[in-house]
Amino acid sequence: GGNTSAKGVATDPVTGADVDLMWVKGSGGDLGTLTESGLAVLRLDRLRALADVYPGDEREDEMVAAFDFCAHGKGGAAPSIDTAMHGLLDAAHVDHLHPDSGIALATAADGERLTAECFGDAVVWVPWRRPGFRLGLDIAALKSAHPRAIGCVLGGHGITAWGDTSAECERNSLYIIRAAEKFIAARFDPDEHPFGAPIRGWEALPEDERRARAAELAPVIRGLASTDRPQPGHFTDSATVLDFLSRVEHPRLAELGTSCPDHFLRTKVRPLVLDLPPNAPLDAVITRLCELHTNYRAEYAAYYDRHAEPASPAMRGADPAIVLVPGVGMFSFGKDKQTARVAGEFYVNAINVMRGAETISTYAPIDEREKFRIEYWALEEAKLARQ
Ligand SMILES: [Zn+2]
Structure with missing residues (x-):
């Protein structure tokens, strides 16, 4: 960007x-x-x-x-x-x-x-x-x-x-x-890792198990992320993503959301994060993902309602752009294959940003109202339409 x-x-x-x-x-x-x-x-x-x-x-x-x-x-x-x-x-x-x-x-x-x-x-x-x-x-x-x-x-x-x-x-x-x-x-001090200590049992699954689980989950998650409109998805299980999801601070940091306007216009303000360990049974994971997705959509609509003004563009859709599955990886979504891939790349950038900020200080992204004003700014809407 x-x-x-x-x-x-x-x-x-x-x-x-x-x-x-x-x-x-x-x-x-x-x-x-x-x-x-x-x-x-x-x-x-x-x-x-x-x-x-x-x-x-x-x-x-x-x-x-x-x-x-x-x-x-x-x-x-x-x-x-x-x-x-x-x-x-x-x-x-x-x-x-x-x-x-x-x-x-x-x-x-x-x-x-x-x-x-x-x-x-x-x-x-x-x-x-x-x-x-x-x-x-x-x-x-x-x-x-x-x-x-x-x-x-x-x-x-x-x-x-x-x-x-x-x-x-x-x-x-x-x-x-x-x-x-x-x-x-x-x-950077590895003994005082900025993302906190590893959570026992939340380390990445071995590659073949990880890929198999990702393949089982991909159609389910893509279906959820396509509730408002069909969205192509992209998957990555890079070490950066897996390390983030295996450490205690990841739920708090993910909830804070991305900060750079370039990032959150693609990733949405915050990701959906599965809160079950990598070895949870598949049916339990699917049930939980459905619950979390319902919550995500409600929270996104509430975010829109908290900040929208009469002149704001209509809500663009309440589905997540980023879905994080501990031990497995990250699914990202967008209007086409390239946009879906870029959303994932920007979330990897955001993880790097959080690690850096938490290494030297405390991660303090811009506040939600400012994010809304950029996400729902008529001019940015025009820019996204050109991309
Ligand atoms: Zn800029």
Whole structure:
């Protein structure tokens, strides 16, 4: 996930004069497969002039519509919600990324202090704020106030790095990611495992038994996850998933849910977690999964009702995107095979984030209301429709 941008000068075909432009990854799509058609091209003078008419936090969405009036030529791809962050920052190259180590710092309860401990004044802390124009203004102001900074940690979310050249920006991004990895690794103590002690009898089943159990459960779980609409599923029994599910803290952490907007838009706010040991009889497991699924749907509807406003999009479906089965693995679901696989990959990222945050501090994701506002934000709805 994430996005990247470059600023440069081109000739305005209307006037023949130089014009300052920004090329930024558009909404939707993936950085790994980005081509020119995935870039939005905007005039910097007009984009930056938006700061003078910014009407305040409550009318953030109008700013995304205003980006269309900053387009150069046909403008390329639809600008994303992160366009302001890229455009308002006074740096030729900007990367915005969601690396596990960076989100671990971003979701640590005392992330601000730990960021300072890890990076000194090279990387600045930005408190959680929903992606949008205000976040762009905040980061631009922080960069001006900290001229030696190479980037920032965005509380609850990820990282942003900048540089004068593409190579410098990449170097700064990688520096932040690796320094955060080293910071976490230096504090990891296997005797005080961040996910707690292993639960006796909850270790992974041997591979052949695990796969056999997964094959027995796959149609049942896929049927449950397809209550609202049919969903293809994906299965993984990676060591990361199995280790998480074998330790005492996994129910508490899973309940807290994912934090990075990029993650929970795919994984839903929280997974469904089976609370039976790996050796439980199959019929008991199926009965329990059905009960948990009924509870999950009721809780999801309650979450929607707690936070929905009259203008909110309709509830998208109450089935889980992630189902965790201790000793066996993880089933993930989405509208097609690729989306189902990516949901699972993002939950593995979320496990890594929780392990990192709990290694250095306490995992403290953004609160449920903020998650709802992003999950049911009309603009994100438009982005998901493009993916
Ligand atoms: Zn982001």
